Amino acid sequence: MRIAVLLGTLAVAAGCGGGSDAPPRAHAAKAPSVRCTHASGGFRACTVFSAPGERSALYWYSGSRWVVVRGGLPRAPGWWRRVFAAPDGQTLLAQWSGECEHQSSYLVSATDGSLRPVFAGHAAEAVGWTAAGLARVRLAEQIWRGKTLLRRPGVYVVDPHTMATSFERSSAARRGC
16 A cells, blocks of 8 residues: 555656646656756756656746746657747757757747757757857768868857857867767
8 A cells, every 4th residue: 555655656646637837846756866957047947867868858937937938849759958049038048968968059049849950960058158149069970071171169159030050169079979
């Protein structure tokens, strides 16, 4: 009987049947681990780490509660590692940590959660925003087209409206696993 009550409690703590937009909380000693980033412009990323995987989302504080802006990536195991709100609050720069700790960055609409990849298919880390409202993204590897080097590793600024990129400064390439 005690085991059945404990298993039921753990199922509720893991988020089964809740339906709330609030970030999940751990309720028992053996409950899943929950991590949330510091808020940036009223937004944060929260993840429940549990076997067999993670549940992750980006949240906005509506003044009385946290509301989901964007869940995880479809068909992509991983979790939201960090999020930065643009100076105007309309766009989020978010970093996804996928399989093998592969980092990718996305511009996310703060209103509808739609996203656009920055350097799609390449390792890229969210750095932040400029005062002028350009996203800063660190490209961790070279991008080649055939024998032509298109992008070298470094920090780039990205216009959130046009997705145009400009090289800002060098940084060493980083190896994944």
